[in-house]
Each structure stands twice: as C-alpha cells, then as structure tokens.
Amino acid sequence: MLWLDDLLIDKPGLVISIVAILVVATYSVIRQQLTTANKPWKTVPGGWPLLGHFYTMAAGGRIGFVQTLEKWADQYGAETGCFEFEVMGTRILVVCREDAAKEILSQRPFNVTRSTNLREAVKSLGATGVFSAEGEQWKQERKLISSTLNKIHMQDYVPTLKDSAIALIQKWEVDAKESPDGVISIKQDLGHAPADTVGKVFVGRDFDFLHNPESDMGGLVNQGFKALSRRVLAPIKFWKIPFIGQDLDGFGKYFRSGMATLSQVIKDYEQERAANPKANSKTFIAKLYDVMEQEKSKLDHERIVGNIVTAFAAGTDTTSLTLLSTLHFLAENKELQAELREHIRDFDLETATLDDYYTKVPVLKSFLHEIHRYYCTPIMGLQPAKDIPFCGTTLPKGSRVLIFLRHIMLQQKSPAEGVPTGPDNAPPQVFSYRRYLVPADENTTTSKEQKWQCIGPLTKGFSFLPFGHGVRTCPGRLYSEILSYAILIKLLQTFEFELAPNHL
Numbered sequence: 323m324l325w326l327d328d329l330l331i332d333k334p335g336l337v338i339s340i341v342a343i344l345v346v347a348t349y350s351v352i353r354q355q356l357t358t359a360n361k362p363w364k365t366v367p368g369g370w371p372l373l374g375h376f377y378t379m380a381a382g383g384r385i386g387f388v389q390t391l392e393k394w395a396d397q398y399g400a401e402t403g404c405f406e407f408e409v410m411g412t413r414i415l416v417v418c419r420e421d422a423a424k425e426i427l428s429q430r431p432f433n434v435t436r437s438t439n440l441r442e443a444v445k446s447l448g449a450t451g452v453f454s455a456e457g458e459q460w461k462q463e464r465k466l467i468s469s470t471l472n473k474i475h476m477q478d479y480v481p482t483l484k485d486s487a488i489a490l491i492q493k494w495e496v497d498a499k500e501s502p503d504g505v506i507s508i509k510q511d512l513g514h515a516p517a518d519t520v521g522k523v524f525v526g527r528d529f530d531f532l533h534n535p536e537s538d539m540g541g542l543v544n545q546g547f548k549a550l551s552r553r554v555l556a557p558i559k560f561w562k563i564p565f566i567g568q569d570l571d572g573f574g575k576y577f578r579s580g581m582a583t584l585s586q587v588i589k590d591y592e593q594e595r596a597a598n599p600k601a602n603s604k605t606f607i608a609k610l611y612d613v614m615e616q617e618k619s620k621l622d623h624e625r626i627v628g629n630i631v632t633a634f635a636a637g638t639d640t641t642s643l644t645l646l647s648t649l650h651f652l653a654e655n656k657e658l659q660a661e662l663r664e665h666i667r668d669f670d671l672e673t674a675t676l677d678d679y680y681t682k683v684p685v686l687k688s689f690l691h692e693i694h695r696y697y698c699t700p701i702m703g704l705q706p707a708k709d710i711p712f713c714g715t716t717l718p719k720g721s722r723v724l725i726f727l728r729h730i731m732l733q734q735k736s737p738a739e740g741v742p743t744g745p746d747n748a749p750p751q752v753f754s755y756r757r758y759l760v761p762a763d764e765n766t767t768t769s770k771e772q773k774w775q776c777i778g779p780l781t782k783g784f785s786f787l788p789f790g791h792g793v794r795t796c797p798g799r800l801y802s803e804i805l806s807y808a809i810l811i812k813l814l815q816t817f818e819f820e821l822a823p824n825h826l
C-alpha cells in the first residue's frame with residue numbers, strides 16, 4: 323500500500339517538521355508575552371501561534387474586519403485609547419480615541435509618515451505624487467498641489483464638474499429608457515464619472531470612461547484599485563522584480579499603456595503652452611505650471627505624471643464610494659429623497675457659482691457631511707519614521723499604526739470633541755442628516771425663506787476625519803464635494819429612484 327507520507331515527506335523529515343513547528347509556535351507565544359509585558363496598552367488575547375489574529379480579521383471580509391475592530395476598541399482600547407493585535411508576526415497598534423490620536427498625528431508630517439506598505443504599493447501603480455511622498459519632496463509638492471486646488475482655482479473647475487454631473491445623469495436617462503423594466507446598474511458608472519472628471523479638470527482631456535471603459539487609460543484606472551489592494555497586503559514587493567515584476571499580478575500592461583498615454587498628454591500640453599501660454603488655462607495642469615513658474619519650484623516630467631495618476635487614484639474610488647453610499651441611503655429613504663428634491667428644486671446648475679453650492683443647499687450639504695462622517699474609509703495606516711514618544715512610552719521606528727478614524731468620530735463613551743448634535747440633538751454614534759444645520763443667519767443667507775445654514779464641518783480637531791487630519795489632510799476635498807453636490811442635484815432633479823429588487 324502507498325501511504326500518503328511516503329509521497330509527501332519521509333519519516334525523519336516529518337519529525338523535523340513537527341519539531342520546527344513546535345519551536346516556532348512556542349517562540350511566537352513567548353514573544354507575545356514578552357512584547358506585551360511593558361506596554362501601557364492592552365493586547366487582544368487569543369491570537370493563534372504564528373497566525374495571530376489573521377483568521378479573525380480575514381474571515382469577515384471588509385465589514386467583518388471593521389466590526390471586529392469596533393468590538394476590540396470598546397473592549398481593549400477604553401483605558402488608553404489604543405490597543406494592539408498581531409497578524410502573522412506583525413504587531414499592529416490601533417489608535418481609537420481622540421487624545422491618543424492627537425499624540426500620534428501631531429508628530430506628522432516628518433516623524434510620523436504614511437505606512438511604507440501603502441506608500442510603496444501606491445508608487446508601484448505610477449502614482450509617484452504628493453500622496454506617497456515624504457519629507458522635503460512632500461513639502462514641495464504639497465504646496466504646489468494645494469494651491470492649485472484651492473478655493474480661488476476651484477471656481478474655474480466648477481463648470482467642468484457640472485458638465486460631468488450632467489453627462490452622467492444623461493447616460494442614466496438613456497439607459498433607463500432602454501431598460502425594459504427601468505432598472506439600471508449604476509455602480510460602474512459611479513466609478514467612471516469621477517475618473518472622467520479628473521481627466522477633464524486635471525489635463526483637459528475627455529477620456530470618456532463612461533462609454534469607453536476599455537480604453538488605455540481605463541485599464542490603469544479600473545485595474546489600479548484592484549492592484550492596490552493586492553499590493554498593500556502582499557508579503558513581498560513582487561512588482562520590484564526586474565522585467566517581470568509589474569506583470570506578476572497582470573497589472574503591467576495597464577500600467578505601461580496608461581502611463582504612456584498620460585506622459586504623452588503632458589508633453590502635448592507643454593507644446594501647446596510653449597505656443598500659447600494661455601492654452602487650456604482653466605485646467606489643473608495649466609495652473610500647476612503657472613504656480614511652478616511663480617514659485618520657481620519645478621517638478622520633473624515623471625513627478626508631474628505621477629501627480630496626475632495620484633489624482634486619478636485618490637479622487638476616483640473615494641468619490642465613487644461616497645456617492646454609492648449616498649444613493650443607497652436615499653433609495654432606501656424615500657421621504658428624505660423627497661425632502662431633498664424639494665430643497666434643491668430651484669437650484670440652477672447651469673449658472674451656479676462656487677458660492678451657490680456653499681450657501682444655497684444647506685440641507686444637502688449637511689446630509690453629505692454626515693454621509694462622509696458615517697461611511698468614511700474607517701482606518702488610516704501610518705508609521706513612525708523614528709522612535710517617538712507615545713502613551714508614556716516609546717513607539718519604535720517602523721511600528722505599524724492604524725488610526726481608527728470612524729471610531730474616534732462615532733464612539734459613544736468618549737467621542738471626539740465638537741461633533742455638532744444639530745437641531746435633532748443627535749449623539750455622535752447616530753446618523754443624523756441634519757447634524758450640521760443651525761438656524762439661518764439673516765445677514766449671511768441669500769434668501770429670506772432659508773431656514774437653515776450648514777456649519778463646518780470643522781477642519782481642525784478630531785470631530786470630522788473622513789478627509790484625514792492636519793497638514794496632510796485631503797487637498798481634493800472641496801473638488802470632490804462640489805462634484806458630489808452637482809451629481810446629486812442633477813439626479814434629484816431628474817429621477818425618483820429606489821433599489822431594484824434583488825439589487826447587489
């Protein structure tokens with residue numbers, strides 16, 4: 323008879339394997355005991371030897387992961403505002419309360435940086451821009467990018483943001499007419515419309531992902547996020563292997579064609595600008611070149627392309643997920659949908675200025691702020707660039723830190739200071755679309771009938787963290803908000819909508 327172990331492993335080999343596993347498992351248990359002994363924060367108990375809490379974190383998918391963190395934050399993070407768990411030998415510190423977060427975040431941008439895993443993975447997609455930069459490189463680029471996306475320049479982007487919103491809703495009108503039961507699928511389009519908008523606003527090109535998702539650039543944008551999730555979690559940086567690395571997960575071809583397209587777009591713009599310095603002056607790229615000249619702070623070609631890829635990467639999925647949560651919420655809440663439709667009925671998208679978006683739709687604004695607060699990306703990965711003081715001890719360079727943004731804003735026991743409760747007196751852990759409303763001040767509102775105005779949300783402090791915190795807070799926030807308002811206004815003016823039966 324042929325025994326299985328004859329095939330797989332010989333007897334001495336089996337003994338050696340068992341002994342090796344026992345040694346590593348014992349080491350892992352002892353290491354856990356030793357490393358937790360002197361720490362002021364608690365460690366989540368019950369991790370498996372070697373694997374730690376890998377199984378618990380992986381089993382529930384993304385939602386289960388966040389729910390587990392919520393439970394652990396209440397159970398183990400209440401005393402110090404942080405706790406630790408282990409996954410496959412890596413210890414991860416979760417910071418889940420305002421005071422503890424303040425200690426870490428106040429040490430940005432130089433002593434605390436983005437996590438290396440995230441930075442490296444982002445760079446591997448071609449996004450060698452401000453998001454993945456650190457130190458002096460970041461300082462230089464942040465100044466250029468922030469000023470190019472500020473309120474003054476944003477006024478020039480408003481018409482393009484509006485046109486993008488209209489293009490999306492017009493596509494849905496056509497799709498709905500062609501659909502026998504009026505049911506249309508919106509998920510893909512909600513990714514493509516923000517990507518189209520980045521193309522138009524940033525480089526003045528309509529890549530038309532909405533109708534042409536398979537284009538050269540479509541691959542870079544559509545496959546980029548899938549590649550990012552794979553690469554952030556990859557145990558080795560396989561994409562750095564010479565010649566074949568970028569292709570090992572199938573992303574290489576999208577990377578090469580997308581980068582070549584964008585590189586050519588920038589070269590074309592440079593030629594146009596040389597012939598006519600006012601060419602396409604209302605695009606981000608034109609403004610970036612203006613600012614680079616004014617500041618005498620030139621980025622090289624690769625970093626300019628990298629910052630445009632960054633805009634696609636940072637501005638597409640985030641805006642798309644926000645809109646998805648918003649539409650899902652409204653589809654399930656027909657009363658709120660009707661109230662908002664009435665609220666925005668007279669808003670004239672064609673003539674609207676940036677100020678109109680700020681002042682004329684306070685209830686819609688408050689609703690979107692609350693969607694951001696409630697459904698934001700729940701965590702942000704950071705790491706100390708050197709040993710830093712934290713929680714009465716020293717956090718070593720390279721430690722893995724997760725800032726639990728959602729918990730800090732929403733927790734019941736000690737929520738961040740300054741979360742407004744709104745006219746409904748809603749505690750922080752409750753979703754309240756009127757949270758950011760206060761009675762209208764006659765001197766600042768544009769119409770006598772206006773009952774409310776929308777405050778904040780605050781950019782300082784820890785009460786509103788969906789766009790991050792401090793000097794590295796998201797520079798695309800205003801841009802993304804205006805695009806979202808324009809899409810929601812056009813949508814509410816055009817459709818009544820609900821979830822399709824058996825929707826995904």
Ligand code: HEM
Pocket residue numbers: 452453454464467520632633634636637638640641644698699702787788789790791792793794795796797798799801802
């Ligand atoms: C709903 C929409 C968005 C959300 C929720 C969002 C969220 C964030 C968050 C949480 C960060 C990290 C902040 C930190 O480290 O403290 C960030 C950074 C960044 N975002 Fe956004 N973002 C959005 C839209 C956009 C858009 C539309 C753009 C540009 C087109 C953009 C460009 C960036 C850039 C360049 C950074 C890096 C800033 C730096 O490292 O200094 N984001 N964003």
